[in-house]
Amino acid sequence: MGHEDDGGRVFAPHTEVVRLGRDPLRFDGFVNTPVVRGSTVLSPTYDDLVHHRGRYSYGRRGNPTTEALEGALQALEGSDGVVLTPSGLSACGLGLLSVLGAGDHLLMVDTVYKPTRLICDTVLKRLGVATTYYDPLVGAGIADLIGPNTRAIFLESPGSQSFEMQDVPAITAIARARGITTLIDNTWATPLFFKPHAFGVDVSIQAGTKYIGGHADLNLGTVSAVGPAWRKVHDTHGTLGITISPDDAALGARGLRTMAVRLERHHASGLEIARWLEGRPEVSRVLHPALPTDPGFAIWSRDFTGASGLFSFILKPVPERAMATFFDALALFGMGYSWGGYESLAIPFDCADYRTATTWKVEGPAVRIHIGLEDVDDLKSDIDQAFAKMRAAAG
C-alpha cells in the first residue's frame, strides 16, 4: 500500500485517512509507521555521505515517522508539500514568517484566533511588517485595502469564537491577480470539510492539536503550501530548525485514522444541538454557519462539505452569577481552552476587548461550546439542567 501502487486512483475521504501515510511492507509488515527516534543518521560510505545520497540526513530534517504524516496530509490537502510544527500557533507564525519581510504589509482578518494577532502586533511589527486588520465580511472589498507593499492576506473561516464566514474565492481571486500570497487558518473545517488550495489559497494552516489529534493529548501544527509559497515554507521551516518529536507525529497519524468518522459525528451532533439551542427560551442566537438562519450559511453551503463540532451561542441577558451557575452546573462539558478532542467543552467569551476592525456588540453573555462524541441526548439534558439552575440563580 502507499502512493506508488494505487495507479493514481482517487479515493473518498474515509478511505484516504485510513490508507495515507502508511507503508507496511517497508516496515516488516507492521501496519503503522514505527516511531523512529534519532538525531544522527549514518552513511554507509564516504561517497554516500558527501553526495547526500541517503533518504534522510539528520533527525531535525525529518525521519520516517514525520515524513509519513506529512505525506498523508499533503495528499489530503492536495498541495505541493506539508511541514509539521510543535503547535498550531507556531504553524501560523511559520506561515507568516515564510512569506513576509521588512517593509511588507499584511492584511489580517479581525476574527483570527486571538494569539495569532499577538504574532502580528509584536514579532512581525518588530521585524518591520505592518498589519491592517480587516472585516471578515469584506469579500471582494479587500481590493480597497491593498496597498503597494501588501504581500500577504491571512484568512480564517469561520472566524474564531464568532464564526463569520469569509468569501474565500472572492479574496483569493483578487490576491492571485496582484501576486499577493494568501494564507488561511483552516483548523475548524480541516481539509476534509474545506480544501483551501482548491479555492486559490497558497498556504493552508491547521492546529493539528484539534481534530487531527482528536484526543486532547497532543499539540501539533501543520503548514501546507502550493506554488512558490511551498519553497518558502519548506526553506523557512528548515532554516529555523523547527521539528516535532516522532512520538507526536505518530499520535497525529493515529488521530488521522479516525478523523473522518469523528468529524461526521461532530458535524451531526453539533448541528443537532445548535438547532435545539435555537429553540430554547434562554438563547437569543446561535452562531453556527451550517444553520440556514446563520448569515454565513450561503457561503458555508457553497464551499464546505461539513461542519465541525465547535460553535457559539448568545444568551438572553442574565446576571454574571447566573452565568457562573450555568457553567458550574454542566457535568458533561468541561471548562477549558482548546477543542477538537472527543470530549465536550464550554467557555464564556467576549470579543469586544481585542478586535479592532469590527465592533462586537451582543445582547447577552456569549458561550462557545465544542460538541464531543458523547451521546447527543445526554449532552442536551446536561445543558437543560444547567439552564434550569441558571434561571433559578437569575431569580
Ligand SMILES: *Cc1c(COP(=O)(O)O)cnc(C)c1O
Ligand atoms: C487552537 C487554535 C490554534 C492554535 O493551536 P495550538 O496548538 O493551541 O497552538 C490556532 N488556530 C485556531 C483556529 C485554533 O483554534
